[in-house]
Amino acid sequence: MSAGPAMMTGLDPGAPGAPGAPGALAARVERLLAGAPSPSVDGGIPFRAAQFDAGLAWVSFPAGHGGLGLTPAHQVVVDRLLRDAGVEPANLRNPIGYGNVAPVLAAYGTDQQRRRYLRACFTTEDIWCQLMSEPGAGSDVAGIATTARRDGTGWLLRGQKVWTSLAHVARWGLAVVRTDQDKPKHAGLTCFIVDMHAPGVEVRPLRMLNGKADFNEVFLDDVPVADDNRVGEVGGGWQVVRSNLDGERTAFGAEGDEPDPGEDLLAWWARACVDDPVLTDRVMSAVIRSRAARLTAERTRRGAAGEAVHPAIVKLLSSEAKQHTLEVALDARGVAGTLYAPDGYALEQPVRVGIMQGDAAARYLRVQALTIEGGTSAVLRNVLADAVLGLPREPRFDTGIGWREIPRNAGEYERKVRGQ
Amino acid sequence: MPEAGPAERELLRQSVRDFAANTSPESEVRRLMATPHGFDRRVWSIMASQLGLQGMAIPERYGGAGFGWAELAVVFEEFGRALLCAPYFATVALAVPTLLGSDDEDAKQRYLPSIAGGELVATVAVRASAADEVTARHASGGGYELHGRRPHVIDGGTAGLLLVPALGPEGPGIFAVEGGAPGLARETLPTLDETRKQAEIVFDGCPARPLGPAGGAAAILAQVQRLAAVALACEQVGGAQHCLDDAVGYARDRMQFGRPIGSFQAVRHRCADMLLDVESARSVAACAAELAPDGPQFGAAAHMAKAYCSEAFVRVAAANIQVHGGIGITWDHSAHLYLKRAKSSQLLFGSPQQHRAALADLVRGAA
16 A cells, blocks of 8 residues: 555656655755644644645645655655654544544545545544444454445444544544445455444443543444445455554554653653662663564664564564553552552543553553554464464364354343443 | 675675575584584685685774674674584674774784684683683783683683783783693583583683783773674574574474464464564664664663573574474474573673663663
8 A cells, every 4th residue: 555656646756856855855844834824823723734735744645635646754754854843743633534544545535535534634623533343343353243234325334333542522434334244254344434423323432441431432323324435345345444454553663752661661760760670670671672662663664675574563562562661660669559640540531542641550551452452462463473474374164154154242241241 | 894785785694594504504513513612614714715704894904804793793693593603703703803992903913814814713701700810910031921710711612812801910901812822721611502612711821912001901891792792682583583483384384183283373372472572683683783883872782682682582492392392302303402502692791681780770870
């Protein structure tokens, strides 16, 4: 997907005089900073609109759709320059829209969809969520049971989605649903853009172990969707999911806007003048492990030949290093770590998703989810065994038959746990 | 200093890998590790004359190729992968940086060209604990003589040149002792890792010449410790990669319960963990090699590399044995050779705990 849009323009992005030539991109960013409304006006929306129009939103997208037909590596250059100028990145406010939905629309959407949705997605006027996981389709995401059935020229969506970040503030959702229950599980899926304000959409906060509700449950009760909000072919939904998941796994290891937990722990250790050699050893272990994860993510981002590693490697290393690091960070607090300050487990629904919010205890609880969200560590180890190591696959019982025939549980477990 | 581009480095990797495959198949590793000297002088000589590997990071004016640690890292990784038996680490990672770090033009002229030419094996008789002090005294006929012992000298039994940190009359210094010197007794010791030899060296009034003026020794030796850490980390990455490939190959082929064992999730996940260790260790070692010898925060990167890659290699080498099951614990399978290399190189030149403590000291010093 990354190389596609650049090839469409037929430009050599690095040729002298081309938009991606050294200096040309920097000059374009400078013109934007000089000519656009200040990023501090109106929540930065007018600035981001100008950034989109200048092709600096997703530079790998085609011209006219927020890009210049360059490569994702060029975006890193733009982001650095803008960050140096103090501009808050769009992906902080609209992470799902920016990082997951927009690349899907660029690759699979119609021209009309791109024109209609990309600009407001980037300006963050429209927050997006993705309606993918379900109570019965977590690791086995292709087992999705939410259905779409034809209704005149459009569709009616019915079912339940879960782990939906930002659904409570989202204007639009990108949904993957089943349009054919008799085909094999991967073949009967289709993607739709859902109006989160439409009748039949109900969003409930899903409170996590840290008391907060980073996620939601979304109930879809015959929600109408027009056919021009279908993304890709009928039955082509799995392809979209796959490209989306890869993007998500890489994003987890990417140079974030949050402080790195390893660097944060090291800074704490230096400030606290720790003289306990055992604690110091644990801190340094965690710091080094965090560094190893980040250096590995950088190899992928630099993208040099033979350098790139599989996104699942980056995600596993990064999530497990963060868990390790925040466990040490909490242990280091000693008995102070037994408090949950300052407000206890008051329910909150953050509009920004991040792990480095709150104190050490809050962070420790939050990172327990890192090895589950975006692909569990167990599933990702299977991905590596298949895709990188070429090990023979485990026997499975859900292929070669229609989705309807596959054994599954119908939500009894969730009902039991949640007393419903 | 010339620097090879990525394509040239790939070529270097391929030619070193081919060289190791041809000269150091497992049968040869087993033959050499059972000999007291532990290496083949003919191979050592070809390594120099055909590939120039000993002189890779020796400046051209002393007969070398003038490359740096980014290129040496490739060689160490490939030699670690093949468990190549040769005094390469002692000569190239210990002795050459010690000579280059000294202000002793005469010693450089005398020794570096013959190291680059594959004629001279050299080592540094590093002080491994407080007990093994060596002192240098003025000799009655002029010059210096050494007294004391060093119990863990890598390739000390075969080196034609021993560089010995010793406490001299003018303070801590480094002294050069040639292999045939009178008063030099060396005993090759049985080692956990038979592919890397160690000797206990006793100096009983053996004549020595000081390497450069007294006073610079501490800084030179500290730098040699850092470079040794990076070289071992690169070896560890190569060894771990071999263990991963070995385990995956076996898991694909070995049938139990009517299916390859690599289709059982317990085995698949163990292999995936090995992959995570190998790739993350590679990132950390490469970072340290890129910063060597004097890039920003090279010291911290070297400590991180040795601490991390040591533990990763031990985990991966041990996991390889477990994936192999019964065959993996036999003398005839190569898995134990890698476990022994892993454990031994984890403990040489600073344990992971010591490197983490040193990293902490660096951070304290910078704060």
